[in-house]
Amino acid sequence: MEQKSFRTFLLVLVLVVIAYPEASSGDEFVSVNGVHLMLNGSPFYANGFNAYWMMVIAADVSQRPKVTAAFQDASARGLTIARTWAFSDGGDWMPLQISPGVYNEQVFQGLDFVVSEAKNHGIKLVLSLVNNWVEFGGKKQYVAWGKAQGQTVSADDDFFTNEVIKGFYKNHVKTVLTRRNTITGIAYMDDPTIMAWELINEMRCVSDKSGKTVQAWVSEMAPYVKSIDRKHLLEVGLEGYYGASRSQQYPQYFQVGTDFIENNQVPGIDFATVHTYTEQMFQNMPEADQLSFLNRWVQDHIHDAENTLHKPVLFAEFGKTLKGYTIEQRDRTFNAMYSGVYSSASRGGAAAAALFWQVLSEGTESSFQDGYGIVLSRPSSTADIIAQQSSRMNGIRSMLARRGRL
Known part of the structure; x- marks a missing residue:
């Protein structure tokens, strides 16, 4: 009886391997091959x-069940990449890095949980290492730390040039990695589980x-990250x-002092990223013109x-706020972005994914709803569009995997 059960188990395992090769091949690192x-x-x-x-x-x-719920909701909609912060510098509210090189273990264990839950739900992570903006500390906090240690600095952009401040950043990179x-x-x-590191959110x-x-700065920091970790991908x-x-x-x-072409050509940068919020870029532009610009912007970057x-390109942030806009307008923006990305992917092109801003879970809205937040557990036309795009992109991936086995 026991021998028969074991043979049955082996047969089922073989069938699973044949039907679902990704499940049997282990959780591998995401890599890059040309534009893929x-x-x-x-x-x-x-x-x-x-x-x-x-x-x-x-x-x-x-509060951790709220994080679990977000991953569960995302997985149920077919989402397989998440981008989140691996920084919170200074300040009075939940700092990860209290001061240069001094860390809050409780917050670090929060990040441990995020990585663990992403793994449990089959979701790859893009982790950003510092903010360009003042929220969660950013460049401004690093410069303040430098000034407190006697450095002659005054502007936020001294973050990119002051050797002591660059040392603070490198130490944070090493600590996280x-x-x-x-x-x-x-x-x-x-x-x-971690797909890629991001040098800085929205560098300017x-x-x-x-x-x-x-x-x-990119030419200095990219090889530094790679000197510690050559297993993971890196983007700017x-x-x-x-x-x-x-x-x-x-x-x-x-x-803004950046260049999509030159910055992404630095050795060690594995793929490019784009963020797009047309209503912020063109506040007084008619919606039809915003959508026209979005289509051109997506196609030009691809x-x-x-x-x-x-190299591949990831549309790492996009969305449409409901503060002043309708759900129908948001849906048209999502459809436009997803159409451009799917069109590229369906021909084997460089557009790997689009990551909307942002997922919330029940109970997080009072603190983090910025007009862009979507609670995927609640039925909505936007959530349906998201799930449809997931199905299409995952379908391409499955089709290419099957071809690779022929």
Whole structure:
């Protein structure tokens, strides 16, 4: 009887391996091959979301079910990539890094939980390492720390040039990458749940619009990250603004000190990113014109990723606020973004995924609803559009995996 049951078990296992090769091949690292993200030997096309709040919520053990619920809701809608913060610098509310090199273990264990729960729900993570903006500390906090230690600094953009401050940042990078998860026992740098590191969220350096400061900083930090961790992918955290390389095509975006082409050509940068909020970029532009711009913006970045960078591109943030706009307008924005990404993916192109801003779970809205938040457990037309895109992108991935086995 026991022998027969064991044979039955083996037969079922073989059938599972045949039907679901991804489940049998282990949780591998996401890699890059040309313009493709790769997972388990096949191009990794996906759908994703942002949820920046997860670490600070998970720092309170009693609140962790809200993080679990967000991952459950996302997984139920077919989402397989999540982007969130691996920083919270200074300040009075839930800092991860209290001061340079001094960490709040309770908050770090919150991040441990986020990584663990992502693994449990089959979701890959993009973890950002510092903010360009003042929220959660950012450049401004690092500069304040430098000034407190006697550095002659005054502007936020001194973050990119002051050697002591750059040392603070490098120490944070090393601390996060070498962290051993208290739940899984796996060092972050060895955990395939993490898909990629992001140098900085929405980097800008308006004090040097030539782009030289940003280029020098990326050229220094990319090899530093790779010197610690060569298993994971790395991206800059760019919004997609062009500098001199496209100044004629997009002259209104020649003002933030970054360049989508040059910054993403730095050795060690594995894929490009774009963030797009047309209602913020063009506050007085009619919706039809915003959608027209969005379509062109998406196609131009895909074209440049394929033909100039020869790397994948992730549309790492997009959305439409309901503060002043309707659900129908939000849905049209989602459809436009998803259409461009799916069109590229269906022909084997560079667009790997689009990550909307942002997922919330029940009970988080009072603290984190910014007009963009979507609670996926609640029925809505937008949630249906998200699930449909997940199905289409996961379908491409499955089809390519099957072809690879023929």
